Amino acid sequence: MLFGIVISIVILQRLIELFIARRNEKWMKSQGAFEAGATHYPFMVGLHILFFISLLTEVLFFNRELSLIWPFLLAIFLVTQLLRIWCLSSLGKFWNTKIIVLPNAQVVRKGPYKWIRHPNYIIVATELLVLPLLFNAFFTAVLFTLLNCWMMTVRIPTEEKALKEATNYTKEFLLNK
Template identity: 65%
Template sequence: MSGLFLIVFIIVVIQRLVELAVAKRNERWMLGQGAIEVGSAHYKWMVLMHTAFFVSLLVEVLIFNRPLPAFWSILLAIFLLMQVLRVWCLSSLGKFWNTKILILPGANVQKKGPYRWIRHPNYVIVTTELIVLPLLFNAYITAGLFFILNLWMLSVRIPAEERALRELTDYNEVF
């Protein structure tokens, strides 16, 4: 296992834990404002999938101990770009950002930052990360498996989120 893997892995896990703390703080604020949670039935599966991703990545890298690919610096650059875009998404939504689908009835949909151009930029970023991070360390099984699982998860999550936004906010007028 390379030192680069350990550094990246630890930083990403810490980053995700910090994001969960931010999400929890935002959740308390949103619920205090009267937000409604949608999609709670699939949320536990999403958390399990993302947790399993990190376990799978770690195990695959430890078991196979493959060298970095020749184009590792390109993959790392893409991954780092995704981190910048991730922060942009979070900061653009502010207190409205969350890992859960929390909708504040009657709220104006946030259409700033990357949300000006795409409805769900964070999902694009997560999907890219789930491919690029394993490929950076030649964890092909993890990349393929979690790409498919993520597509399945998004096929459930995005329609649930879109439906709730249409029913409870000004989403139809904004988009």
């Protein structure tokens, strides 16, 4: 029961985020933005779709029960959702699931971005680990944590390169440590 509720809410949340991302992409591109990393984006989307398929399969097929420490794991998951909203609202129209960069834009240095460069990636990594652990889906937790780590070795350098070349990113994040 709890699994169905949680997974439905998370999938609905992701669909809403895709709608927001498309709207933001359209606005940014109308302002002269460009996309970086388009070649790896389908793999990232596939990773996330396969995550949900794996989670659903592992929990339902193997009759996984709630973890004994589910209140703790659920609390972590709920905090990550609040942090996710904070990230999205801090970036506003600049938030996207793709790497969309508006040349000469001032990078966002508010919210969690005041302290760390990629807070949303930390949140996603936490979700990919905690959500399966909440339901004892250990295979999904380990596999997709590793796959996400691999994806971030591609995504973060691609994003940083685009931001360094087109915005004040170097000045804001790399020189002001």
